[in-house]
Amino acid sequence: MGTPMSHLLRRPAALSVRASLLLCSLGMFGPATSFAQGRVAAAPAAESAPAPVVNSAMDDRLFYQLLVGEMALGAGDAGSAYELMLDAARRTRDDGLFRRAADIALRARAGDQALAASRAWRLAKPDSADAARLQLQILLLMNRPEAVAEPLRALLALTPAAERPGLISVLPRFLQRAGDARAVARLTEDALKPYRDVESTRVPVRIALGRAWLEAGEPARALELAREAQALEPSSPGPALLGMELMRGQPAAESLVLDYLKQPQAEPALRLAYVRVLTTAQRYPAAVAQLQTLTQQQPDVAQPYLSLGALQLELKNVNEGEAALRRYVELAQPLAARQAAGAANEPLMARGGDDDGPDDDDTTAAGPAQGLVQAWLMLAQAAEQRRDFAAAEAYLAKIDDPRNALDVQTRRASILARQGKIAQAREIVRSSPERGPDDARAKLMAEAGVLRDVKRWAEAYEVLGMASQRFNTDADILYEQAMMAEKLDRLADMERLLRRVMELKPDNAHAYNALGYSLAERKLRLPEARELIQRALQLAPGDPFITDSLGWVEFQLGNLPEAARLLRLAYGTRPDTEIAAHLGEVLWTMGQRDEARRVLREARSRDAANEVLRETLARLRVDL
The missing domain is CATH 1.25.40.10 (Tetratricopeptide repeat domain)
Structure with a gap:
């Protein structure tokens, strides 16, 4: 240029x-000309006085x-x-x-x-x-x-003094093209020296420098700057926001967020942003606790209830999940009616996926109408799992948005499949209209999912095989096919498919984890299994399921203390039933029977039908 x-x-x-x-x-x-002088020729006015001439x-x-x-x-x-x-x-x-x-x-x-x-x-x-x-x-x-x-x-x-803090806040992003990250950090530090101790800019300066040094690969330096900023102004959200950015590599940074959220004037939007960070890290219990606080602080704001309901269902807390979703529906329905009538706040709706947090009308990125669709789908799924098929169908009947037709039909197919009507279930998915290649792929994945949920592994594998032939570079389809191969004990096919996923997506942590865990579960090539899982954990640090896999391979290798440490860490982050089964077995083997019974009892209270849990209890002959 x-x-x-x-x-x-x-x-x-x-x-x-x-x-x-x-x-x-x-x-x-x-x-x-008269035009250049600012005059426009016009017919003379009959009686009114001429308008004053304004010269350009x-x-x-x-x-x-x-x-x-x-x-x-x-x-x-x-x-x-x-x-x-x-x-x-x-x-x-x-x-x-x-x-x-x-x-x-x-x-x-x-x-x-x-x-x-x-x-x-x-x-x-x-x-x-x-x-x-x-x-x-x-x-x-x-x-x-x-x-x-x-x-x-x-x-x-x-820049005027009143606007300078805002300018300083955006400098790291603005200067991204000003050379390598370390040079940008040094440039930023030099430019901001005159404003470091000015009262109105001392916090923005430290936050901007923190972001610059984080980008330069010095998270410890960034954390120290964030701490300085929070000490100067505990009520400022800036240090907490930087803390959330730092949490992945610097777990101690979470204290910045928690300290801010203790402030009486803590912004609900920041708490919701923290929930998103926790959810991404699969720290669902911690996310639930923050959402419960948010619903107590703002009981009439809809959006947090939708997120709360989804997380509670994921944690198998069905009653709590359904209660949150019903509250969401109660609050969102009037908003959706206003939106349909054209009275919704247009600038707000046009905001799309804005991260500014909850608001009375901002119930989801797509608005209250789409939020209601999500709520009804989740309520239908919860009713289906309770085998209340009439209630599930009643929820699905409320959805008339053609954009969600495949989701609705898939849910209906799942209801039929749970009642043993497999052929009808498959037909209802296959007959769904296709508007493009994405819909064709989604239908194949949906059909395989319905079959998988009722343990028709071979048929699901066959459907995914057809899908992978049609979409032969789709890593997600290949991964799902590999999981069905594992269920069928076709280990060579499973490994071949997972290796192909790794070729297509070298950063796919789940492929490494799945192969490593499958080997560990069968006590095959355990050193290689550990390497695969460690690679997965490098790609997805802190993932509780990958941490669980690493704990399980350590158990198979006989490293019981390390296995217990890893499994406790995974279970503390995500109290999943299968993680609990693994932790319980390791503790039982180590002779820590009381703690093992407590963990296994908690798991059974959440999901007594879980196969891994049931097999573990039967194998160990644990009396709960």
């Missing part, structure tokens, strides 16, 4: 021939110069347009004209000319923050990090 296009400045000292002819033909050098600041020369410039640009002569605009900007010192000249150059991919326009603007108006900002943006676009420091310092100095 730094090299000017040959046509842009073909006549640096004068107007092009075409522009000169246009100027003459339009009478640029002739007398001023634009004279005839400027008017024609701008007109010809725009015409030249429209005709593809960007060079003449640029020269005319920049000449006009220099004569008038008009901000808009300087910006227009730079824009013309940028659109022509002539970075040097755009930079010249920004420099001319700064020379004409040295006190303009907009001019400094434009020059900085152009330098970043041109990948000229060595020249960024001066306009950056100027921009910070020229």
